[in-house]
Amino acid sequence: MTTDMMTIRELNRQLVAGETTSVELVQAALDRINATDETIHAFITLSETALEEAKASDEKGYSTDRPLQGIPLGIKDNILTDGIRTTAASRMLEDFVPFFDATIIEKLKAAGAIIIGKTNMDEFAMGASSETSYFGPTKNPWNTDYVPGGSSGGSAATVSAGQVLGALGSDTGGSIRQPASFTGIVGMKPTYGRVSRWGVIAFASSLDQVGPMTHNVEDNALMLETIAGHDDKDSTSAELDVPAFAANLDKGVKGMKIAVPEEYFGAGVDEETQATVKAAIKQLEDLGATVDTVHLPHMKYGVPVYYIIASAEASSNLQRYDGIRYGYRAEDAESLEDLYIKSRSEGFGMEVKRRLMTGTFSIASENIDDYFMQAGRVRSLIKEDFKKLFNDYDLVVGPVAPSPAYKFGENADDPVAAYQADLLTVPVNLAGLPGLSLPVGFSEAGLPIGLQIIGNYFDEERIYQAAYALEQVNDASQQRPE
Known part of the structure; x- marks a missing residue:
């Protein structure tokens, strides 16, 4: 069964009509993963209970107001x-198995969604190419000589490859x-605070936000509706x-005023x-x-500000990994201090360190x-x-990245060049905006x-409307890698 050219809404209609089952969808996804993931390496771990959960879902029956029920998803x-x-x-x-779910x-x-497995990524989300994974890199389905981006490279690749x-x-x-x-898919970074971070392994707590990655805008909107909302466990x-x-995708862009910053088309953008x-x-x-050219005068400071703040918060967040309570623990330590040093030196990769x-x-x-304090002022x-x-x-629009995907190893010896590739995306995180x-x-x-389509705080709805309107006249999202 081939589903990669279908939508979540279409599969939901088939499930409701009895034309397919969740067991069939999950098995098709597993077959596709087995056939392609030796090359793509989108997954680190597959769920051992996905088919059982799919069977239980089929027994419950389906309705159009639960579009994600029975649909296999990567995490x-x-x-x-x-x-x-x-x-x-x-x-x-490497061996950590949680005993609870993130919100x-x-x-x-x-x-009713089915978790089919856990996708590959840059280690502790630190990277932009998925090359820093301890388990090996994920490949770009469009051309496996090229990176899929990062740090959510596995999530991007599994969707792009039709798994x-x-x-x-x-x-x-x-x-x-x-x-x-x-990788040619739709990816939404919601407003900071729109989606709970409770149960998400922290990198930089004032910047991290979880969002959906899909083939098309409607599927993306359906997923965000499901995961968004207030959580008492997350103070942010x-x-x-x-x-x-x-439900409100088809309002179009007529009358919208769109800003295009000159800085998004400056030096370095090919x-x-x-x-x-x-x-x-x-x-x-x-x-x-209506489209106007505008200026974002402090955007040029985004990369250094981001890497100071993100690295400082990571330094604090990752202190908990010390070889004592859980996680990797060096075997030949001679003292407590030696245990800390060896466990962290051996347990973390080069980019994290x-x-x-x-x-x-x-x-x-x-x-x-x-x-740190100066970076906070410039962030403001x-x-x-x-x-x-x-x-x-x-809305504000521009490119997502200065170039298409680059080849593996291209920035391996120049981390500063790799960091500069984040020039067009980090301002959104620093401001806490949706993009x-x-x-x-x-x-x-x-x-x-x-x-890249950037909206005002908690205005994801308008972003989706513009993206959906453009999707109807631009068929790039309908293309699939061979």
Whole structure:
């Protein structure tokens, strides 16, 4: 059974009509994973109970008001899943099996979704290529010589390769949007606070946010409706009602005012990406939107501000991995201090250690004012830039990444160049805004290129409306890798 050209809504109709079963859908997904994942390596761990859960779902019966029931989904491996190994793609958590679910997993299970497995990622979500995974890299389904992006590369690849129709990723500085752009799918980073972070392994707590990754806009909206909402267990969770995102997609963009920052087309953004994204922006104009060129004067500071704040928060969050209570523990330690040092040195990979060292340096007592505190002040300026724009505009659009996917190893010896590739995505996280990546075209090499649509706080509904309108006239999201 082939489902990769179908939608969640279409499969729900088939389930309701008795034309298929969840057991068939899950088995088809497992067959597809078995046939392709030796090449793609999208998954770290598969669920041993998915078929049993599918059978139980079939016995309950289906309805159109529960569109995710019986649908197999992938989950990024930094989201806790009761009874299913959760590693954050690190040796440090290689054998960790949680005994409870993250809030978002509870919500998916309550909606009847089937967790088919845990997807590969950059270790502890630190990376933009999925090359830093302890379990080996994920490949881009469009061309396996190229990275799928990161850190949610496994979630992006499993959807792009047609193994599943949807997956969850997490986005700290672009880790949903950039891999979605690199693999030709739709990826939404919701407003900070829209989705509970309880049960998500923390990287940078003021930046992390979980969101859906799908083939199309409607499926994405359905998934966000399911996982969004207030959670008493997460003090940063917003006490706001969740709109019916998927019910209001067809309002179009006529009358919308869209801002295009000049900085999104500056030095470092390649010509193919600029031309493809500008053509998509012209399609939005043709659909009735008003488009103006604007400025985001402090955006140029986004990368250094992000890497100071994110690394500092990671330094704090990852202190808990010390070889004592759980996680990797060195066997030949001669003292408590030696145990700490050896467990962390052997348990963490090179990129994680690089960021922990950077973060620890920036919050040291002699440095904190010059680095961490200063970064916080500039972060406030970046937020103000966006707030001023949203006084006059409904949306902000531009490229997701400076280029399409790059080849494995291309930035291995130059981490600064790799970090600069986050230039167009990190401002959204620093400001706490929602942003979506929508496929809008391809490079001459046949690699996908995404358009980034950024909205005001908790205005995901308007983002989805613009993305859906563009999706109807731009067929990039209908393309699939061979």
